[in-house]
Amino acid sequence: MAAIPTEQRVLELFMKLSIATAVATIALKVWAAVITGSVGFLSDAMESGVNLAAAIVGFLALKISIKPADANHHFGHGKAEYVSALVEGAMIFVASGFIIYSAIERLMAPQPLEQPGIGLLLSTLASVLNLVVGLALVRAGTANRSATLKADGKHLLTDVWTSAGVLVGIAAVALTGWLWLDPVIALVVGVNILYTGYKLLRESLSGLLSEVIPDAERAVLDDYLAGFEESNDVTFTEVRTVAGGRQRFVYLIMQVPAELTVARSHEIADLVERGVDEALGGAETFIHIEPRGKRLKVRRAS
Structure with missing residues (x-):
């Protein structure tokens, strides 16, 4: 047990x-x-x-x-x-x-x-x-x-x-x-x-109904992602969050240089996951990796 x-x-x-x-x-x-x-x-x-x-x-x-x-x-x-x-x-x-x-x-x-x-x-x-x-x-x-x-x-x-x-x-x-x-x-x-x-x-x-995380926590998340972007040459888009009781879930797209290898992109994603987890005091992050410059589909509210 x-x-x-x-x-x-x-x-x-x-x-x-x-x-x-x-x-x-x-x-x-x-x-x-x-x-x-x-x-x-x-x-x-x-x-x-x-x-x-x-x-x-x-x-x-x-x-x-x-x-x-x-x-x-x-x-x-x-x-x-x-x-x-x-x-x-x-x-x-x-x-x-x-x-x-x-x-x-x-x-x-x-x-x-x-x-x-x-x-x-x-x-x-x-x-x-x-x-x-x-x-x-x-x-x-x-x-x-x-x-x-x-x-x-x-x-x-x-x-x-x-x-x-x-x-x-x-x-x-x-x-x-x-x-x-x-x-x-x-x-x-x-x-x-x-x-x-x-x-x-x-x-x-x-x-x-899958409410977003509180504003204070979202501010912490945004600050972390902004700092990571500056030091790692990546861009985060379409950041979405869900608060599930004490659990926190983060969904985002990470755009990387087109010439970056899959292995290196995966290493960077692992760093982001650990960093978000520490910044929010516990969170599970889901990252979709795309080459920078790819045209993104715009999500429209129904």
Whole structure:
């Protein structure tokens, strides 16, 4: 059995941390909801339930994404991470629908809150936990180009803002006695979660549709190719890129002097492949070699 890369172990460790965090925050928020009877706390706990389900799906996606290319997947399984983000977005839509329904129901029949102070304390502890872990996940996801970690981290950070809104609502109810504030805050929470789900779905669908690499990475690639052109008497044209989860694919045409031998052209192409791989921190490059001066077919957008 092949050894698991260190990077993969680190990512899986972060996802396990996310799962543990979701379990802890669910317990705290459900406890707060039971004690106070607040639909705001209940809606907040439900979003944490979505976090837990999404973290589990994300962990499984990471396991799949590391699998090497096979007969049915010639370019590997990297896009499995986008699928996990897609599933998370769908889960968020379901949770937000239930939250909005519960809030409207409570708005029609307001109920007094009990022991709001204890509920506020429990929810605050859960929010601090989500904030710390969410920031860690986004940072690790960005550093390792993991769509799964970034999506999960952003969701946890959204949960922090959601919890902050709920805390403000509960505090306002405790101070003013206006019971309608609790379900109104829950409605706002539901709409906010709905928007989060929309953004995750949009981003994951873009990835599944072979989105180009980020602008910052494209700038690095262009700089490398420009420098290589100056020092090796070659010209790169029709550079295209694809981001597949943590994987990067680069397709380009390299024009060389017509008198250059096939063997030498191949040696130069190998140098380009290694250079691009190092510049982007991991990439697979496909190079088509042509003699300089050959008339190229112009690709037109359909």
